[in-house]
Amino acid sequence: MSKRQIRFTGVGGQGIISAGDILCDAAIKTGMHSVKIGTYNSQVRGGPTAIDVLCDEKTIYFPYAIDGEIEFMCSVADASYQIYKKGVMTNGIIVIDPNLVYPSADDRKSWRILEIPIVEIAKNEIGNIATQSSIALGVAVHITKCFDEKILLESILEKVPKKSKEANRRAFFLGIEYAKKLVESK
Numbered sequence: 001m002s003k004r005q006i007r008f009t010g011v012g013g014q015g016i017i018s019a020g021d022i023l024c025d026a027a028i029k030t031g032m033h034s035v036k037i038g039t040y041n042s043q044v045r046g047g048p049t050a051i052d053v054l055c056d057e058k059t060i061y062f063p064y065a066i067d068g069e070i071e072f073m074c075s076v077a078d079a080s081y082q083i084y085k086k087g088v089m090t091n092g093i094i095v096i097d098p099n100l101v102y103p104s105a106d107d108r109k110s111w112r113i114l115e116i117p118i119v120e121i122a123k124n125e126i127g128n129i130a131t132q133s134s135i136a137l138g139v140a141v142h143i144t145k146c147f148d149e150k151i152l153l154e155s156i157l158e159k160v161p162k163k164s165k166e167a168n169r170r171a172f173f174l175g176i177e178y179a180k181k182l183v184e185s186k
Helices: 016-029 078-087 107-111 119-128 129-144 149-160 162-185
Strands: 005-010 033-040 050-055 070-075 088-096 112-115
Touching: 005 016, 005 078, 005 129, 016 033, 016 050, 016 129, 016 149, 033 112, 070 078, 070 119, 070 129, 078 088, 088 107, 088 129, 112 162, 119 129, 119 162, 129 162, 149 162
Parallel strands: 005 070, 070 088, 088 112
Antiparallel strands: 005 050, 033 050
């Protein structure tokens, strides 16, 4: 596998940084080199947030994503989407929550935009909004094919509180299921 660059965006409090931490951990468990860089403002909750995860079989000497080379982005907040979308390569994949992110017609020409209502799934199908990171990770692992599902799930379950492990397991597999349906329909 060559160098992979993945970005998650949202607002503070949505678990975006946690998703990046988990993805980086899973990459390292597979024997890859991986780094993560989070970007957020001074607000504890509600401010634009992003985390970039870089993974490579080779040592990573420059630990920052390169704008225009990010292959996959998942966004659950329009403010962050608008700030960070330009980092995604032309024809790269951007997964958005269509209830919260509003790409323009030009965006749809520049990137392959896929719509999955991540927050709604967490609230209505899992019953726990805090599982949205696990849903996003399920979507990411299915679409990018850059991680072993079992290792990523193991990393999720190691990081989440004991009382929410089963909900996060279900959320992860729901993310994969929604991604499969979406990819198959395209």
